[in-house]
Amino acid sequence: MERVIGVSWPRSGHHLLVRLLTLYFGEGFLYCDFYGGIENCCKKTPCKRRDVHLSKSHDFDLGMPQIARRKYLIQYRDFIPSVVSNFELHVRNGGADTLENFRVFAGTQFDSYRAFSEKWVQSDFAARQLVIEYDTLQSDPATTLARAVGWFQPDRDPDAARIDQAVARVDGERVERGRVTPLKGAGVHSARRIEDFRHYRPALFATLAAMRLTRPEVKAVFREELGRDPSPENLVNFQASASIDTLRRDLRASQEYIDRQGARDPDDDKGGT
Structure with missing residues (x-):
């Protein structure tokens, strides 16, 4: 199995994909969260441990190297649903749950989102890597997981039965009003509607989409x-x-x-x- 460097925009389904890959490959698949780390985590990108198959980075400071001949798994999401989901975690960590605070939060997040997209989604380097968009993972998880499996094991065909089993029984979670609710064994499920977000205002969200x-x-x-x-x-x-x-x-x-x-x-x- 090849070693892959993971880089993702927050709230783009990274942990969902990791859970799917772990179900598919089993205990032999070793993942390092980097931020929480694992025992003896090197805190380096790329990971120095030869037994780690996938490592994680959000590249917040845009300092992560793009190394030729190394494989990257890049995940991103449309800005609006990602900022809504990220705001829920912001509230969970003590941020004010108000409409005005959401406006400021969204405007600030866009600065980082655009820079991340330019480096990791729109670049020539990204075109040579495996790039997974959140909506694709949600709408067609089996095909998306098969692509990811093939990125780690390019010398063999993915096992369709194992993929279907992983998709059906993977754990999920719901993030809403600052709370994370585990959904054990729920399988891949659809994301909530943006219109159901408590601070949703059509005019504001049209502005956010136009930024x-x-x-x-x-x-x-x-x-x-x-x-x-x-x-x-x-x-x-x-x-x-x-x-x-x-x-x-x-x-x-x-x-x-x-x-x-x-x-x-x-x-x-x-x-x-």
Whole structure:
């Protein structure tokens, strides 16, 4: 069995896939969580232990190396369901369970999500690796597990009966209102509807789906054009601008920008003293 480096965006089904692989391969399959670690965990990426078949990383600092000739298993999820699920864990860890806190949390998470996607999903390096999207794992777990098994054992065909058995009896979990509820032996089950999330608001979620810019990008344009930061409550709306140029054009069309330009000392533009 080949050794594989796992890298995943949080709440993208990583532990579900690990449980499926463990059921398929049995006790001989050794996995290291990295963050919780295992006995004598080396805390290195790639893992230095020869007996570890799959290791985990979220690459939070984007410092994880992309090593040629090494196999990676990359997992990701659409931003909106992932941020809803991650917010539930944020609440579980003491975060305020309010609509405004969710707005701020989502805007901040998008910065990291975009960077992760650019490095691990959209890159040329990712195109040569096994990339698994959460919805595909949920909707077609047998085919997805077969692909993963083949990534570890490329020299043999996956056992269809063992795959079906693993999919049918794998443990699941439900994360809601800051609580994680184990679902023992439930098999792969569908995720909850986003519309059932208590802070769901159609207009807000349409804005989240349209986000393209990071918070630092928005703040930089505001400082250049208006000499100030955007108000925190409106930051997510500006992140949904189609591009930096679009945001800059919109700010320059604002009355605040026009007034600011009119208030400038004419000598500033002439190089006077």
